[in-house]
Amino acid sequence: MTELQAEQAAAVPQAEAGLQRSRYFDVLIALAAFAVLAILPMLTGSKALLDFVIRCSAFGLFATSLNLLVGYTGLVSFGHGMFFGLGAYGFGLIMQRTGVPVPVAFVATLVITTIIAAVIGAICVRLKEIYFAFVTLAFQMLIHSTILSWVSLTGGDQGLRGGIPRPAFFGIDLSNHVHLYIASCALLVIGLLLMRQIAQSPFGYTLRMIRDNANRASFVGIDVWRAKLTIFVLAALFASTGGIIMALFVSGAYPEFAYWTISGEGIFINMLGGVTTFLGPMVGTVLLLILNDTVTRLTEYYGIVLGIVILFFAIGLRKGLMDFVVEWYTQRRNGPGE
Amino acid sequence: MLPLDLDALTGCLASSACLVTQTTSGFIIGMLLFLVAVGLTLIFGVLKVVNFSHGAFYMFGAYFAMTAYQFSGSFALAMLCGAAGTAILGLIFERVFMSRVYGADVLMQLLVCYAFVLIFDDVVRMIWGPEFKSMGMPAAFQVAPLFIAGGVVPPYYLLLIGVALAAAVILGLGLARTRIGKVIRAAAHNPGMVSALGINTGLIYGGVFALGGMLAGLAGALAAPVRSLTPGMGFSVLIESFIVTVIGGMGSILGALIGAILIGMIRSFGSLGFPLFTEGLMYLFMVIVLVSRPTGLFGKEVA
Numbered sequence: 104m105t106e107l108q109a110e111q112a113a114a115v116p117q118a119e120a121g122l123q124r125s126r127y128f129d130v131l132i133a134l135a136a137f138a139v140l141a142i143l144p145m146l147t148g149s150k151a152l153l154d155f156v157i158r159c160s161a162f163g164l165f166a167t168s169l170n171l172l173v174g175y176t177g178l179v180s181f182g183h184g185m186f187f188g189l190g191a192y193g194f195g196l197i198m199q200r201t202g203v204p205v206p207v208a209f210v211a212t213l214v215i216t217t218i219i220a221a222v223i224g225a226i227c228v229r230l231k232e233i234y235f236a237f238v239t240l241a242f243q244m245l246i247h248s249t250i251l252s253w254v255s256l257t258g259g260d261q262g263l264r265g266g267i268p269r270p271a272f273f274g275i276d277l278s279n280h281v282h283l284y285i286a287s288c289a290l291l292v293i294g295l296l297l298m299r300q301i302a303q304s305p306f307g308y309t310l311r312m313i314r315d316n317a318n319r320a321s322f323v324g325i326d327v328w329r330a331k332l333t334i335f336v337l338a339a340l341f342a343s344t345g346g347i348i349m350a351l352f353v354s355g356a357y358p359e360f361a362y363w364t365i366s367g368e369g370i371f372i373n374m375l376g377g378v379t380t381f382l383g384p385m386v387g388t389v390l391l392l393i394l395n396d397t398v399t400r401l402t403e404y405y406g407i408v409l410g411i412v413i414l415f416f417a418i419g420l421r422k423g424l425m426d427f428v429v430e431w432y433t434q435r436r437n438g439p440g441e
Numbered sequence: 442m443l444p445l446d447l448d449a450l451t452g453c454l455a456s457s458a459c460l461v462t463q464t465t466s467g468f469i470i471g472m473l474l475f476l477v478a479v480g481l482t483l484i485f486g487v488l489k490v491v492n493f494s495h496g497a498f499y500m501f502g503a504y505f506a507m508t509a510y511q512f513s514g515s516f517a518l519a520m521l522c523g524a525a526g527t528a529i530l531g532l533i534f535e536r537v538f539m540s541r542v543y544g545a546d547v548l549m550q551l552l553v554c555y556a557f558v559l560i561f562d563d564v565v566r567m568i569w570g571p572e573f574k575s576m577g578m579p580a581a582f583q584v585a586p587l588f589i590a591g592g593v594v595p596p597y598y599l600l601l602i603g604v605a606l607a608a609a610v611i612l613g614l615g616l617a618r619t620r621i622g623k624v625i626r627a628a629a630h631n632p633g634m635v636s637a638l639g640i641n642t643g644l645i646y647g648g649v650f651a652l653g654g655m656l657a658g659l660a661g662a663l664a665a666p667v668r669s670l671t672p673g674m675g676f677s678v679l680i681e682s683f684i685v686t687v688i689g690g691m692g693s694i695l696g697a698l699i700g701a702i703l704i705g706m707i708r709s710f711g712s713l714g715f716p717l718f719t720e721g722l723m724y725l726f727m728v729i730v731l732v733s734r735p736t737g738l739f740g741k742e743v744a
Contacts, residue, residue, distance in 0.1 A: 179546075179547050179548050181551060226728055226731065226732065229735070230731070232547045233490075233491050234687070234691075236491075236547060236551060237491060237683050238727075240680065240683075241680060241683065241684060241687075241727065242724070244677075244680050248720045248721075249720075249721065252720075253717065367558075370548065370552065371555070373548075374552055378548075404563045404566070404567060406559035406562055406563035407563040407564070407567075409556075409559055410555075410557065410558075410559040410560035410563070411556070411560070413552055413553075413555065413556035414538070414553065416552075417542070417549050417553050417556065418541050418549075418553060421545075421549070
């Protein structure tokens with residue numbers, strides 16, 4: 104064994120120990136966040152606040168999963184919203200038509216999402232950036248128009264009406280508002296924790312390498328196509344979970360959940376919060392939902408206001424909010440000279 | 442599960458009257474798509490950006506034409522307003538906003554366009570209202586339809602096809618033969634060199650964007666008498682013309698023409714045989730082309 108190899112061999116367990124440590128740290132933060140969210144209903148009786156957090160969970164999972172594609176892999180998907188809609192419709196339909204327990208429907212929805220995402224992903228991920236963006240968008244429109252035209256199954260433009268049955272399981276009654284709230288928070292925290300683990304794993308670093316230089320990644324023996332497809336399907340699963348939360352929340356599913364604007368908003372959330380940090384999209388979600396609620400209360404021309412805000416960020420700032428926070432933090436730590 | 446109506450399709454293929462009617466309607470769809478798609482492909486070829494807000498120019502073309510027609514009653518003036526208005530809009534849009542995100546990553550370009558899709562749709566809703574509008578067929582074309590082999594063909598359809606084909610020929614020849622065409626092709630190939638030779642590339646970029654916007658606006662103006670106008674009408678057209686450019690190959694005018702006619706025929710005949718799966722057919726066709734020829738039928742660049 105040469106000296107270099109010995110050094111490398113020694114470095115591997117060290118790196119693994121570091122990974123292990125940061126993993127415990129992540130779990131700790133997740134538990135703390137969940138604890139804070141869980142005691143919130145005891146502190147405040149505000150139903151509106153809990154509703155807001157549930158919506159944040161749904162869109163937060165969706166936006167963070169999109170960041171796995173956009174920020175970590177460099178795949179700008181403009182059709183990620185289709186999996187949000189798919190989750191909502193899949194879950195709603197299974198619950199309405201078969202009456203299976205909630206966990207079974209949950210798993211079944213994820214299985215359906217996996218299959219559809221694998222097929223769409225297999226076609227899309229070999230394409231270069233702008234082609235990838237538009238072909239995913241085209242698939243989103245296909246799913247949206249299928250939902251609109253397949254009236255006998257999906258209810259067409261009326262959406263899934265009549266409510267989604269939510270039978271209690273393991274003592275959890277999702278038709279109870281606080282139970283639904285706790286379940287959404289749990290799904291959000293578990294989802295974020297899992298995505299964090301994906302992002303920090305060797306696979307996550309492979310994705311960053313593909314983003315920075317796909318040719319190089321393929322020269323060192325990485326199957327780029329397979330890695331991209333894997334992350335495409337994984338991201339779809341989390342987006343679908345977001346859709347399931349949304350379906351549970353509104354007790355229905357509407358074609359808007361699968362419309363392209365959801366994808367556009369997801370992209371903007373990522374921009375707003377910043378794609379360079381893991382929690383950027385989560386911050387972006389909270390900001391966009393607050394903006395959304397304020398603007399729709401003030402004017403019916405929501406699009407103009409949102410459009411101007413987007414322009415301000417895309418042309419003016421060119422960075423997300425968390426990017427500024429990180430910059431400010433490193434500057435403070437390194438002293439003003441840096 | 443799939444609603445099939447193959448009898449209607451075979452029945453139509455057997456009758457010459459139905460065949461003529463469906464083919465013309467396929468051509469109408471195809472030609473409108475071509476005008477939008479060729480602008481998209483031209484802008485992509487030269488500026489290397491996909492104008493995600495291109496559908497909005499189609500929408501503005503239609504609304505401008507309707508308003509001009511209501512004020513003047515002249516069809517020619519309506520077409521002119523539709524085309525010229527969107528050309529100016531395209532020039533301003535490119536110079537003020539798009540030119541700031543060249544070279545930035547795709548995310549920024551998509552976001553700027555996304556912002557304008559939202560803004561333009563709301564502007565139209567503000568000015569013309571959210572309800573469906575219609576321009577109505579101009580009096581000059583309210584004449585008895587022609588009968589070709591038993592099929593009904595309104596004269597306006599012939600005009601529409603003629604205008605679009607003329608645009609294709611002028612564009613193709615203009616790019617291939619004229620001096621400006623050569624400069625545009627050179628700028629697409631190597632803008633740094635063109636700029637070093639003393640040509641204002643910013644002007645070329647703005648001009649190409651205005652031309653693309655004008656073609657989309659012309660398509661909207663031509664469509665105004667036969668389609669209903671609504672805010673957001675541009676978006677489905679945008680998606681379809683993107684499919685056209687993917688099938689034909691990004692950057693190829695001939696590809697856009699062939700792709701548009703293929704999509705038009707798929708829509709027209711597909712609506713007979715697969716009434717609920719017409720859009721699905723279109724996507725299916727795109728997927729087949731993408732998998733077998735990722736560069737499109739006439740594309741050279743590797744996608």
